[in-house]
């Protein structure tokens with residue numbers, strides 16, 4: 001469902017609009033046929049595979065009986081971001097991968113597609129925002145500050161708000177939504193839909209303050225003093241780089257920076273003379289940006305990865321999707337140097353991790369997709385972090401080492417799925433409510 005939304009100052013001229021939806025919403029008859037294939041398993045493995053534990057057979061049954069309101073309620077009461085998760089979840093390795101029909105050699109139920117079908121009107125269509133699925137409890141005296149407006153914080157804020165706690169979300173940029181708005185591949189979810197979902201969450205009583213940076217515009221200590229609890233959902237920092245590209249900076253990009261430009265930078269365009277791009281990395285971000293560049297018309301897109309294909313962190317189904325657009329993978333190569341040749345092309349020097357052979361590639365651009373910095377310890381030095389820089393929390397409550405300070409999402413798990421962030425936020429919200437006797 002597209003809206004004409006320009007809220008939050010989302011630029012109108014976005015390159016992401018060139019992408020078509022890889023999984024368009026099902027029609028009512030398609031959804032009905034798919035829902036009626038479900039076996040409504042008693043001990044549903046699909047639900048067990050969902051980090052937010054959505055009662056999947058129940059919401060599918062409600063679609064089959066044409067009760068979309070009830071179906072949306074089942075989904076959204078377990079996952080406030082259930083609508084976007086229907087689009088962006090890697091269902092192949094979660095609910096759909098666990099569906100019993102796989103074992104019966106039948107096509108598994110397209111759970112993500114059904115989830116999106118059931119929720120999209122209620123969440124994304126502003127005309128439907130008037131149809132209240134949730135009754136908001138009477139406001140208590142408790143209030144919570146949430147740092148960052150990504151999926152973890154917005155999920156936490158939603159469950160606090162409907163249970164009578166005032167959430168105030170502080171976001172340093174002018175657009176909320178975190179990676180859902182600026183980082184998810186545009187053939188899965190576009191930024192206006194991500195913001196429509198945020199708008200739906202906000203309408204339940206969440207206060208959002210954008211352009212507020214912790215440590216600059218407001219201190220963490222002030223939040224600690226003025227709020228009953230603080231939730232840290234700051235995600236990850238800047239793209240990491242290999243630092244092997246002296247004098248080539250103008251043609252070497254960070255993957256999340258480039259995806260962000262494609263999604264939300266006004267009038268961002270790829271220069272016409274960009275024909276060959278090399279992406280370095282082996283995760284889903286590397287695969288996403290490679291596929292996006294191929295769709296945008298870059299003729300030769302290669303992913304270079306230092307280990308074997310089987311060891312890639314990126315999912316096999318995502319790589320296979322990228323290959324359909326011509327993306328090539330060259331594995332077992334370690335980049336050693338990037339220089340600019342006399343024709344102004346970049347030359348990437350690599351060495352084989354199998355036999356030490358040296359191999360060189362020419363390209364116009366290079367994209368680094370080798371991870372993002374973790375900078376929470378600089379932001380809030382008092383919080384305990386592990387040796388990778390991720391915040392340490394109690395896994396049952398998402399509580400950190402500090403009293404009444406909770407955390408979730410990528411700054412805790414190092415970079416997982418939107419649904420993992422949504423699950424963390426929900427868990428933290430209910431842990432807070434329990435500690436105050438409000439649930």
Ligand code: SF4
Nearest residue numbers: 038039041046099100
């Ligand atoms: Fe339906 Fe598959 Fe889940 Fe069983 S495992 S309830 S068939 S979606």
